[in-house]
Amino acid sequence: MLNIIWICFFLAAFVTALFKLVFLGDQQIFTQIMAALFSLSKSAFEISLGLTGVLALWLGIMRIGEKSGFIQLLTHCLTPLFSRLMPDVPKDHPALGAIVMNISANALGLDNAATPLGVKAMKELQTLNPDPDTASNAQILFLVINTSGVTLFPVTIFTYRAQLGAANPTDVFIPILIATYMSTLTGLLAVAAVQKINLLDKVIVAYLGGFTLLVGGLLAYFSSLPQQLMLQQSAAISNVILFSLVIIFILGAINRGINAYDAFIDGAKEGFQTAITIIPYLVAMLVAIGVFRASGALDLLADLARLIVHYFNLDDRFVDALPTALMKPLSGSGARAMMIDTMKTMGADSFAGRLSSILQGSTETTFYVLAIYFGSVGIKHIRYAATCGIIADFGGIIAAIFVAYWFFG
Numbered sequence: 001m002l003n004i005i006w007i008c009f010f011l012a013a014f015v016t017a018l019f020k021l022v023f024l025g026d027q028q029i030f031t032q033i034m035a036a037l038f039s040l041s042k043s044a045f046e047i048s049l050g051l052t053g054v055l056a057l058w059l060g061i062m063r064i065g066e067k068s069g070f071i072q073l074l075t076h077c078l079t080p081l082f083s084r085l086m087p088d089v090p091k092d093h094p095a096l097g098a099i100v101m102n103i104s105a106n107a108l109g110l111d112n113a114a115t116p117l118g119v120k121a122m123k124e125l126q127t128l129n130p131d132p133d134t135a136s137n138a139q140i141l142f143l144v145i146n147t148s149g150v151t152l153f154p155v156t157i158f159t160y161r162a163q164l165g166a167a168n169p170t171d172v173f174i175p176i177l178i179a180t181y182m183s184t185l186t187g188l189l190a191v192a193a194v195q196k197i198n199l200l201d202k203v204i205v206a207y208l209g210g211f212t213l214l215v216g217g218l219l220a221y222f223s224s225l226p227q228q229l230m231l232q233q234s235a236a237i238s239n240v241i242l243f244s245l246v247i248i249f250i251l252g253a254i255n256r257g258i259n260a261y262d263a264f265i266d267g268a269k270e271g272f273q274t275a276i277t278i279i280p281y282l283v284a285m286l287v288a289i290g291v292f293r294a295s296g297a298l299d300l301l302a303d304l305a306r307l308i309v310h311y312f313n314l315d316d317r318f319v320d321a322l323p324t325a326l327m328k329p330l331s332g333s334g335a336r337a338m339m340i341d342t343m344k345t346m347g348a349d350s351f352a353g354r355l356s357s358i359l360q361g362s363t364e365t366t367f368y369v370l371a372i373y374f375g376s377v378g379i380k381h382i383r384y385a386a387t388c389g390i391i392a393d394f395g396g397i398i399a400a401i402f403v404a405y406w407f408f409g
Contacts, residue, residue, distance in 0.1 A: 144392055
């Protein structure tokens with residue numbers, strides 16, 4: 001999928017530029033495309049290099065959290081919920097532990113730990129699957145919750161915002177929390193409707209009610225504030241929560257007798273390696289998007305979207321962030337590059353820059369997760385998994401747009 005998207009960027013740029021040259025007499029269009037080609041490759045390297053310190057910091061902190069047993073704590077807290085949502089899975093089955101650990105790792109932004117745990121969970125669920133070629137109800141629910149991308153600690157987004165000059169990189173934390181909750185809730189409701197899951201079960205009601213009260217409390221509190229005070233309070237609360245998590249991780253390490261410093265160094269080394277690893281991927285995608293933008297093809301799509309928006313007499317500022325939303329279900333690295341391109345072009349603290357960050361944090365990459373998790377167990381018939389995953393994505397996108405206007409509009 002990513003290969004097709006990447007090639008299409010170049011072909012669309014070439015066709016658009018050729019049209020401008022032949023029919024509009026634009027003699028400079030190919031010069032502009034080549035300038036973008038070289039400029040964006042340099043920018044991609046500089047961004048990756050600049051990310052090294054921040055990535056090392058956050059991955060070091062997250063390693064402390066991993067070693068301190070925070071994932072195990074979340075697993076213990078969430079197991080009763082998933083045992084009700086997946087009645088076909090026995091309460092003592094190892095699949096439940098792997099499922100909750102995967103979701104906990106995803107929530108904390110531990111992608112390297114989350115994917116192997118997700119594959120393990122899918123394999124454990126496959127042992128209960130009466131039709132190995134077809135996705136079971138439990139597998140579909142697990143996958144849709146993954147694609148909805150519940151995120152409590154969007155480290156990479158903070159990292160990119162810091163690198164690209166955001167005055168307060170974490171000011172999107174509360175909006176992302178709200179948007180990702182809505183995405184997960186939308187996906188869960190979609191699957192529950194198909195599978196006829198009893199959402200009125202007292203345990204499910206208690207969990208969902210608690211989460212909803214938390215998010216609803218945030219909504220109620222911030223809706224009572226003037227916008228400027230809301231921004232200040234949101235930033236303050238975000239920073240208090242995030243630094244409190246750091247302290248909790250360190251205290252957990254002390255409690256377990258873990259050397260927090262050594263754990264941090266191990267994670268920081270991984271951060272350095274990650275920054276080096278992403279250079280070719282970032283160069284590939286930013287260059288492709290750069291030539292697509294320089295040719296005018298991206299502007300044509302944006303203008304078409306604006307025409308539709310204006311027809312309904314709506315504000316069109318969200319259109320500049322739509323490429324991130326449209327790319328996210330297809331490619332995580334592509335969406336990340338779109339987010340970076342939007343922040344570089346519009347500014348990290350622009351409305352579009354903040355919205356693209358919220359969109360990036362609100363959902364996961366649906367088709368990538370489908371390919372990896374179902375492919376790992378040889379499932380060929382995915383039933384309604386993709387449909388429910390896209391519904392969850394749509395819920396997250398709509399929530400992200402609304403919450404961006406609420407906080408930053």
